[in-house]
Amino acid sequence: MTPKQIGAAVRKARGQRSIREVAGAAGLSRHQVTSIEGATTNYTIGSLLALAKVVGLNVEVTGNVSGYLRDAALEKARGK
Numbered sequence: 001m002t003p004k005q006i007g008a009a010v011r012k013a014r015g016q017r018s019i020r021e022v023a024g025a026a027g028l029s030r031h032q033v034t035s036i037e038g039a040t041t042n043y044t045i046g047s048l049l050a051l052a053k054v055v056g057l058n059v060e061v062t063g064n065v066s067g068y069l070r071d072a073a074l075e076k077a078r079g080k
Helices: 003-014 019-026 030-038 045-055 067-078
Strands: none
Touching: 003 030, 003 045, 019 030, 019 045, 030 045
């Protein structure tokens, strides 16, 4: 998926919930959520996973991701 497609999927999954609500639940700033939805800036895997968890999207990370980065992203998504 492209960043724009990911952003559109997140926006659709957010539904009627406010950006402030999902940002707070994901531990992100409103700007981060807006940037992910609009595909306007780069974001971390951890931020995407945390946001996806809050809005109910399943995300599978594939490719060349180091164990440390993958583990840190998963911990953030789990709220640790």
